[in-house]
Amino acid sequence: MLEISLSHRLPALDLDVDFTAPEGVTALFGPSGAGKTTVVNAVAGLLRPDRGRIVVNGEVLLDTEAGICLPPHKRRIGYVFQDARLFPHLSVKSNLLYGQRFNSSKTAPEFDRIIEMLGLGALLDRRPAALSGGEKSRVALGRAILSNPRMLLMDEPLAALDAARKAEILPYIERLRDEVKLPILYVSHAPAEVARLATSIALIETGRLRGFGPAREILSDPTLAPALGQREAGAVISGRVQEQEDDGLTRIETAGGPVLLPYPAGQPGQSLRLRIHAGDVTLAVGRPEGLSALNILPVTVAELRPAGPPSVYARLKMGDEHLLARLTTRSVEALGLTEGMVCHAIIKAMSVASEDVG
Amino acid sequence: MSWLSPSDWQAVVLSLKVAGWATLLSLPPGLFVAYALARWRFPGRSLVNGLVHLPLILPPVVTGYLLLIGFAPNGIIGAALARIGITVAFSWRGAALAAGIMAFPLMVRAIRLAIEAVDPKLEQAASTLGASRIASFATITLPLILPGILAGSITAFAKAMGEFGATITFVSNIPGQTQTLPLAIYSQLQVPGREAEAARLVVISVTLALGALLVSEWLARRIAARIAGQS
Secondary structure, eight states: OEEEEEEEEETTEEEEEEEEEOSSEEEEEOOTTSSHHHHHHHHHTSSOOSEEEEEETTEEEEETTTTEEOOGGGTOEEEEOTTOOOOTTSOHHHHHHGGGGGOOSSOOOOHHHHHHHHTOGGGTTSOGGGSOHHHHHHHHHHHHHHTOOSEEEEESTTTTSOHHHHHHHHHHHHHIIIIIOOOEEEEESOHHHHHHHOSEEEEEETTEEEEEEEHHHHHTOTTTHHHHOTTTOEEEEEEEEEEEOTTSOEEEEETTEEEEESSOOSSTTOEEEEEEEGGGEEEESSOOOSOSOOEEEEEEEEEEEEOSTTEEEEEEEETTEEEEEEEEHHHHHHHTOOTTOEEEEEEOGGGSOGGGBO | OTTSOHHHHHHHHHHHHHHHHHHHHHHHHHHHHHHHHHHOOOTTHHHHHHHHHHHHHSOHHHHHHHHHHHHSTTSHHHHHHHHTTOOOTTSHHHHHHHHHHHHHHHHHHHHHHHHHTSOHHHHHHHHHTTOOHHHHIIIIIHHHHHHHHHHHHHHHHHHHHHOOHHHHHHHOOOTTTTOOHHHHHHHHHHSTTOHHHHHHHHHHHHHHHHHHHHHHHHHHHHHHHHHHTOO
């Protein structure tokens, strides 16, 4: 549990946020300059806010009213910087073990396990200058974890990497979330990363909290969709791989029924997240016939929210999960869509990108 | 070395001793002042910066005279030192002090440049890993600025070896006590017919200076290579 309440005035920003993050990955999401890095720097102790209170798992790190402000080295908060910040004069191994020099407790994370998990075994004797961008990110991640922190801060750890390297690192962060179970505060302005990793989302705009809640709810909230960006808005649903079919399609069981994807998405039985862009969802009032799209899911219109002409965001309920669809006002009127109406959501298999599945 | 007279030897040994102590004693305060100027924003920073550079811009005679006033047995600092049994005026210690003060700005400049080249974000990263300020300085910044410290020390040493004006003003020109190489050369030149002796001392000066430079270049390359991880 991480309680954050901050107010801080910078020349270009007036920050005032207040939220309590539960277990798992909490994504601080918002455009550049919204104040996300200011928040994590305050948690790390690298910035002293004008007013605020920060409590991690019951331990007060900052309370300006009570005059408490622990220095960074006493906070035990691992920080993975965007620019890695490896120590250039130390080997990868010495970088990884740097935090343990100052760690008095006996409960240090197991070195071998973290090295294996992050695939660092072959890099230990190298210097940071001889590492690729993706390798540097992994070493930075390992260094932060091995300092035995109570939580991790990650400030756009993937922003400097290309798509291939991102795809290389994401599974490691997922394993961190699922296996090490460290609370993580994850700064990003990339919705794909957030959809893939976040348990909760804090949506920040110009220093204010626009929305906070479980990732599924925030991503399928039609009122917040414009803030995510028209091209990027889209809900996340969970699924389980059923089988790999002979024609190359993968069948995935979801709350709304089976969904077919045009590429291998994992072993049968594996759980994964599917991010469905709001612009890729088509609605039909009756069950459509003679359509090329493979995925037709029965849904209920839970909420219709105009997002300025000519578009409307619709939250669609299927089982206990939601889809988000972006429609024109004209289609909503032509179909006579109202809240509570039962209809069909159509998702073209080919429109779901592989980076949105994992 | 038979071509060196005992008095020549005396001057060489004294010069090395004076310059060595001058460098050694100005290193810790030089490191501190350089760090403060590079990393801290504090009121009076420009004033400190100006004071540090003062010996560089003042005529050396003036620096020597100010030292004389301060450190003479009846001067403010001199009297205090005399009470604990240390005399500075007209001794090799005074020569080391004068040389150290003249070399101080060069030392600070070199180290400050090196510190400014180290990304302060690395120290931040160290602090999030549990290192206190002192620990992150000792484990991150200090190893990274070693070439700068070395360069500063060598320049300071060379400056101290060559220091003339402040030394002769402050501690005079006493053979065996305060007569360093430059002062010895100057003394020889005052006496008609001693050009050969002066030339010998000049050759020694040039050799020592060049030798120090070569050694420092070699050391700096080795340290830089070690930091970059190529050795």
